[in-house]
Amino acid sequence: MQASVDIDTGEALTERQKAVLDAALRLLVEEGDQLTMTAVARRASCSKETLYKWFGDRDGLLTATVQWQASKVRVPPVDGKGLTLASLTVSLARFASDWLKVISSDTSIALNRVAIGRAGPIRRKDGNDDLGAIVLENGRFALARRLKPVLEAGRQAGLLEFSDAEAAFRTFFGLVARDVQIRLLLGDRLELTDAAIGGDAVRATQQFLALYGAKTGPQGPLEPDDLRSSRPEI
Amino acid sequence: MQASVDIDTGEALTERQKAVLDAALRLLVEEGDQLTMTAVARRASCSKETLYKWFGDRDGLLTATVQWQASKVRVPPVDGKGLTLASLTVSLARFASDWLKVISSDTSIALNRVAIGRAGPIRRKDGNDDLGAIVLENGRFALARRLKPVLEAGRQAGLLEFSDAEAAFRTFFGLVARDVQIRLLLGDRLELTDAAIGGDAVRATQQFLALYGAKTGPQGPLEPDDLRSSRPEI
């Protein structure tokens, strides 16, 4: 299933169209799913006729908006050469921190909300828009694609021990996200300061290493303090 | 607004009203958020006038439906006396298994979907229905309330080591749920057989014990096989 999203995203969009999609995105964050075509047109200072001409219908606009946002968060893959326990730990903590920042951002919450709201058991009309697949593909699965090479490199370097990279990834995912995403999606006020995110990232990383770190050599696990200095502060 | 039916959950509901809410619940599972008052009335063989009389408006019906479902899953608390590592392990695995069954059930997915869909940044009208809070209260927080005494008992018995029961619970939560709930909510087909759930519960439990188990005594951690026989097979 996992959907196509093949012809990747931000292609064949004029600057004006990108501006319109940005307006739709802002509106989505502010108003949730019940954004209207009229509101988008007004916010973007364009006519509804143009919206329909460009995106077909409301579904098309929603899909294009989600894909547009997805195309903006592309990140370069991390290379795992010259891996040491320290650099692996830093990499994992950075992944964790980045992921927590993503799932706690207004944009991510809004996008996940609309995708979940439209992921009902019975899809309307013909076109399987499948916003959920797009969000999943650019969220959870994108994270897995980026993180797994790091895990594999860690295993190659004798720093990690696991038989199933997918299972290891999912454990890392669980240790990082815990109940944060579902609580935010359900409207729980949950303030995540940068400091809290950094601390959680370090904790998740330490826990992951405790579970999957290779038990070789005399050096014990890093202390959290060894990490704290290296996490991004902004 | 809210009509009568305001106070807690399944009280003061006639049998007929419960039947109507069951019909609404079934419809919610089948059709997602876009269930209409007309559809509920037809399914429940009652008039719309009655729906409005009993539940005030659509929000009231939705709220009552969610509360009705919540009232059905009340479970007795687990007592933690005579705790051994084996019994603690079994308890944790059972919690994990139960929780995975809950979050992967059609009903839970439907309820979470509607609650998330209505948890937008700007709440409509006056009444803060806050379905999200209800779902959260009867889901994540109810689990915490039931599990924490077990964790505390485990600590009292010298089987677990942690300083913050909330943090320990959230780690357990993350190890159990991982990416399951978000994937299901986003429409990912993810078949969870009972066998897979049982295996995941055991794995999560073992990982939790590896992180929070007291490092005392010569006995190593239980092998997964020790557990497999004790998990519910239905």
Added chain:
DNA sequence: TCAAGGCCGTACCGTACGTTACGGTTCGGC
């Protein structure tokens, strides 16, 4: 037996919103 009330079925109303249509304006090409 009759009256009152609760409820079913359905017709009806008002509104919100997706979608379409159209007149007016700008702009690039000839």
Added chain:
DNA sequence: GCCGAACCGTAACGTACGGTACGGCCTTGA
């Protein structure tokens, strides 16, 4: 300067649905 295309703003249309009204049926109680 002229033409057509693209686009803006807005009005208009159709429908879906939340909410209300009403007639008829059934039950209860005097």
